[in-house]
Amino acid sequence: MTTELLFLPMGVALGAVTQRVTGVGFALVAAPLLVLVAGPFDGVILANLLSLVVCVVVLARTWRDVDWGRGLLLVVPALLAIPVGAYVARTVPGPVLLLVIGSIVLVALALVQLSARARILHGTAGAVTAGAASGFMNVTAGVGGPAIVLYAVSTRWEHRRFVATFQLYAALVNTASLLSKGRPHLGASAILLSLGALAVGLAAGELVSRRVPAEQARRLVVLLAMAGALATVVKGLLAL
Template identity: 50%
Template sequence: MTLLHLTALAAAVLVGAGTQRATGLGFALVASPFVVLLTDPFNGVLLVNLCGTLTALVVLVQVWRDVDVRRAGLLLGPAVVAVLPGAWVARNLPGPALSVVVGGLVLAALAVVLVRGRTRRPADAPTGPGGAARDVRAGLLAGAGSGFMNVTAGVGGPAITVYAISTGWPQRSFAATAQLIFATLGVASLLAKGSLPSLPAAGWALVGAGLTVGILVGNRLSDRIPARRARQAVVALALTGAAITVVKGVVQL
């Protein structure tokens, strides 16, 4: 990789880390399509898993008091199980096909988030008869989807975002709990694949710097950027990167 490629890679990590610190999620959505585009699908998702885990752990230290342990357990159980078939897919699909899968999963997940966002349940709305059981089923499905997508595409956030929207999960608690989920899934994904990302020394230095600066910038912006504007920016960046990744994969098939 050239210095220009490595610098662009660090920039993608910087923006992803800053977005996650400012909004509670978005590292993988923003960074994954561009990282995959700049490296290769398998190694790129490994890098997203590693950097996403580190970012989530740093943010978790700052917001752990707001973590909803019960919901985290509901989502993490099926998520960790779903990592195993996802790891098999990631190891066995050819690079171009995996590019299409990565970009396609991001596009599909974003579409669901956008559609469900129009029917958000208020946080204080009653669940109604059978509502608690439906929420549990939704949590199990969301957890499984998050685990599978995290290990194949590096994006575990959209599935639990849909769950949060449909159940009226308060944003503060959701954003904090998401860090615990992302950190756990990141470790599980790396273990399931049995490898770490490969970069030259200069690449590691630039990515580390990008990760650090991104978190610091996110700390400054977290109380200044309206949540709605931040989410809109996340979606726009992720749509762009995912579309480019799909096109690249299709051309190389």
């Protein structure tokens, strides 16, 4: 219970601040900590649920900049990949899933770090690849953003349009992920604690976004997410 009271609100609040400051990154920061607290299945469901709330809030402020055509081009392959990822999430043993989730986040972080030189996703084929990879990763690990970020960098997508479109994309993909897996088996107190931390994080992010440069915020995202992902891998190894 002590772990839940500490890491659950901390992960959610930090993720919300990150999302508000950079436009992406809630799941990268929050998902590893949520998995540590709630387990690989319920933790990812909770990450999907909270990500959905965050995206809807940010989308309400940015919807005028949404690139609807490109957003739908990413959403369709993501939705097709989600049932496969949901099956994997249901059938793979817990310790193995912890290792998979932690490893996926680490690989995703490496891709984002290298994305300035890895302009590999172009045109329709690149969008389909990014969407499918993102959908699978979202439902299994709760982190669908890195694949879309890699596509955005590869195509030199204007940041303002990317941030707005990503909120629409992530809202639809998280909704589909939740429908494919159901509600988390968590107590009402844990969910209410998470929602409260989410509200605090979004409010804090509003203030932080006026003071912290985006590049500095991005570095912090990577450090926090890497720490959470490594802890998840260690937990999976110990459970084995």
